[in-house]
Amino acid sequence: MLRFENVGMRYGVGPEVLRDVSFSLAPGSFHFLTGSSGAGKTTLLKLMYLALRPTRGLIHIFDQDVSMTPRTELPDLRQKIGVVFQDFRLINHLTAVENVALPLRVGGARPGDIDAHVRELLSWVGLGERLDARPSTLSGGQQQRVAIARAVINRPRLLLADEPTGNVDDRIAVRLMYLFEELNKTGTTVVIATHNNALVEKFAHPILRLDDGELTVRRKPDSRNSA
Amino acid sequence: MFGRNSDLPFERDQSTRFLPWIVALMVFLGVLMFAGALVVSDAVESWDNTLTGRMTVQVPERAASAEATARIAEQLRATDGIASVRVVPREEARALLIPWLGEGVRESALPVPDLIDLEVAPGARLDPVLLQARLAETVPDIAVDDHRAWLSALIDLARTAELLAFAILLLIASAAVVAVVFTTRSGLAVHAAIIELLHQMGARDTYIAGQFQLQALMLALRGGVAGGLAAVAVLLVFGWIGQGIEAAFLPDLSLSPVDWFVLLLVPAGAVAIAMLTARLTVLRALARMP
Numbered sequence: 289m290l291r292f293e294n295v296g297m298r299y300g301v302g303p304e305v306l307r308d309v310s311f312s313l314a315p316g317s318f319h320f321l322t323g324s325s326g327a328g329k330t331t332l333l334k335l336m337y338l339a340l341r342p343t344r345g346l347i348h349i350f351d352q353d354v355s356m357t358p359r360t361e362l363p364d365l366r367q368k369i370g371v372v373f374q375d376f377r378l379i380n381h382l383t384a385v386e387n388v389a390l391p392l393r394v395g396g397a398r399p400g401d402i403d404a405h406v407r408e409l410l411s412w413v414g415l416g417e418r419l420d421a422r423p424s425t426l427s428g429g430q431q432q433r434v435a436i437a438r439a440v441i442n443r444p445r446l447l448l449a450d451e452p453t454g455n456v457d458d459r460i461a462v463r464l465m466y467l468f469e470e471l472n473k474t475g476t477t478v479v480i481a482t483h484n485n486a487l488v489e490k491f492a493h494p495i496l497r498l499d500d501g502e503l504t505v506r507r508k509p510d511s512r513n514s515a
Numbered sequence: 516m517f518g519r520n521s522d523l524p525f526e527r528d529q530s531t532r533f534l535p536w537i538v539a540l541m542v543f544l545g546v547l548m549f550a551g552a553l554v555v556s557d558a559v560e561s562w563d564n565t566l567t568g569r570m571t572v573q574v575p576e577r578a579a580s581a582e583a584t585a586r587i588a589e590q591l592r593a594t595d596g597i598a599s600v601r602v603v604p605r606e607e608a609r610a611l612l613i614p615w616l617g618e619g620v621r622e623s624a625l626p627v628p629d630l631i632d633l634e635v636a637p638g639a640r641l642d643p644v645l646l647q648a649r650l651a652e653t654v655p656d657i658a659v660d661d662h663r664a665w666l667s668a669l670i671d672l673a674r675t676a677e678l679l680a681f682a683i684l685l686l687i688a689s690a691a692v693v694a695v696v697f698t699t700r701s702g703l704a705v706h707a708a709i710i711e712l713l714h715q716m717g718a719r720d721t722y723i724a725g726q727f728q729l730q731a732l733m734l735a736l737r738g739g740v741a742g743g744l745a746a747v748a749v750l751l752v753f754g755w756i757g758q759g760i761e762a763a764f765l766p767d768l769s770l771s772p773v774d775w776f777v778l779l780l781v782p783a784g785a786v787a788i789a790m791l792t793a794r795l796t797v798l799r800a801l802a803r804m805p
Contacts, residue, residue: 339715341805359805360719367717377712381524390522394718 289315289477290336290446295345297331305331309345309503311496313479315445318472320488321481323498329481332498333448336479337369338362350445367395370444370476374451376435378423384410384434385419391442409437413467429456436467446477453484461487522713523706525730530701534694534731538738538785539745541691545684545781546746552680553774559673566662568635570643572650573658576626583654584629590653591631594646596639603630628658684781688788695735695792699727703800714804724797728790735789739782747778 291312298304305328313319323329334340335347338354347354349365357365370391378387385406392402410419413433423431432452439447449468453461465480465487472478479496482488488495495506525531572591574584584602591600608630612620635641647659703710713723754769770778 337715339711339805359802362805363717363719365717366715369717371715377708379522379524379709379712381527382522390713391716393522394713394716394722 289313289317289350291346291348292335293346293348295335295342295347297328297335297340298343304343305501306335306342306498306503307501309501311503311505313446313477315477316472316475318469318478318493319480319496320491320493321479321496321498322483322485322488324483327498328501329498330450332496332503333371333450333479333481336446337371337448338366367391367442368445370439370442370447372432372435372439372447372449372452374454376423376431378431378434378438380423383420383422384415384426387423387434388437388441390438395442406437406441409441410434413437429460432456432464436464440471440476443474444476447471447479449478449480451482452480453482453487458486462490465491521726521730523702523709523726523730525702525726528702528705530698530705531730531734534698534734534789535738535741537694538691538735538789539742540738541687541694542739542742542782542785543746543749545687545785546743546778547749548680548684548687549778549781550746550750550770550774552677552684553770553777555673555676555680557771557774559670559677562666563670566666568637570633570635570641570646570659570661572631572633573660574629574631574654575656575658576628578654578656584631586653587650587657588631590650591633594641594649596636596641597633598636598639599634601632603632605629688784691785691788692792695731695789696796699731699793699796700800702727702730703797710801711804714801720798720801723801724794727797728794731789731793732786735786739785742785743779743782746781 289312292309295306295309296304297306309332321329321332331340335342336349338349341355350368352365354362354365379390382390385403388410389402389406392405407416407419410416413436415430415433415437418426418430421430423434426434436449436452439449447468452468453464456464461484468478468480469491492508494508497504497506572587574587588600588602591597605627606621608627609621612625612627616623616625643659643661647657650657650659710723750770757769
């Protein structure tokens with residue numbers, strides 16, 4: 289599904305923010321990505337969702353070597369990856385429905401096929417009454433659910449979430465985690481970046497830990513995922 | 516619900532507000548310039564068609580008599596390469612001077628030569644100098660004028676004016692391109708976050724470029740229609756004023772239906788240039804993204 293081999297990343301002529309990162313994610317696995325602020329979590333996620341290219345090393349995603357993939361083919365790969373951003377990145381002039389529909393529009397789906405699908409998903413995340421609301425009129429939790437719905441509307445093979453529980457209380461955080469687990473059960477590979485250790489300990493998923501640009505994999509005793 | 520054409524909030528983009536005005540001004544100037552070039556081109560073509568293949572023989576007044584003029588006409592009719600010969604009636608010849616000398620010229624004692632118009636047969640080459648030399652054996656001081664001397668200078672002048680008009684049109688188009696490039700770049704900067712988001716979702720460059728292209732189309736169309744209508748109004752006023760001028764030496768300043776159709780190319784071209792420029796600017800900028 290996803291494999292990093294000795295990946296290094298630096299911005300410009302600055303120091304390497306990631307050094308010799310190697311790991312692999314099996315299809316349908318669930319991982320936490322942890323590390324202190326500035327450890328390189330966001331950079332690693334950006335490499336995973338192909339917003340950056342590594343300065344060295346190899347990244348294989350969906351059995352394709354990204355460094356050998358022409359730029360014109362990257363959109364096809366990106367359409368298979370759902371991302372939940374820490375700051376949601378909802379488009380303010382679009383309604384909740386339009387925001388969630390974006391990945392389908394981008395992928396060229398027909399408007400008729402989009403409508404029912406989007407409404408169903410928004411109802412599933414509890415926003416059936418706020419379909420035409422603009423993000424600015426939604427609470428933080430509601431915006432987060434719109435962002436999650438948008439990330440999964442395309443049935444991505446890989447779901448990446450950057451601090452998805454950063455802006456919600458513990459009760460909502462756990463509910464969101466159950467939501468990600470539900471998606472994981474449908475076959476989606478999930479990576480959740482967080483520094484909420486309490487949350488990480490509550491679930492039995494393996495941990496990708498970044499410390500000062502170097503990655504280690506920690507498997508919990510009852511973890512079923514391979515990494 | 517999904518009828519929205521753009522994922523990008525262009526309506527909040529201040530930098531696009533001036534583009535319709537800029538395009539309107541460009542189209543206005545462009546249409547007027549193009550119309551001027553067309554009028555000049557039509558006039559040159561008209562002069563050329565009228566005078567090419569024609570010569571005028573002038574029998575000087577002191578030698579002019581019905582017999583001498585008739586003899587020259589006969590001689591011309593017998594010359595190879597001449598399709599037709601017409602002796603211009605004296606009244607008609609004097610009437611040609613009226614625009615310059617007034618009605619009094621009809622009754623004046625002003626010496627006016629006898630004129631013979633001749634049409635050269637298609638494909639024939641007739642040397643006016645040789646023809647004049649041959650006719651001079653019958654009537655000394657006879658003159659043969661093929662109008663080339665003044666016509667070619669006039670055509671050169673007209674062609675230069677045409678070229679100048681097209682060069683100015685090109686400059687106007689270049690200015691429009693620069694305006695669209697800057698507006699599009701500004702739009703790219705303003706909407707960078709959404710573009711990055713679309714990019715991450717797997718939007719192809721052409722998807723994003725298409726949205727800028729559509730926006731450029733709408734803005735340029737608005738400006739193009741306004742500028743085009745303003746220019747048409749000015750041309751109609753010019754045409755109306757031109758109808759009142761009686762001057763034989765002025766070419767016909769009116770535009771033909773074909774000219775009006777061709778003028779439509781200016782706003783259409785402006786819209787096409789705006790769309791294409793926006794598209795290429797966006798594609799070029801996006802190509803730098805990973």
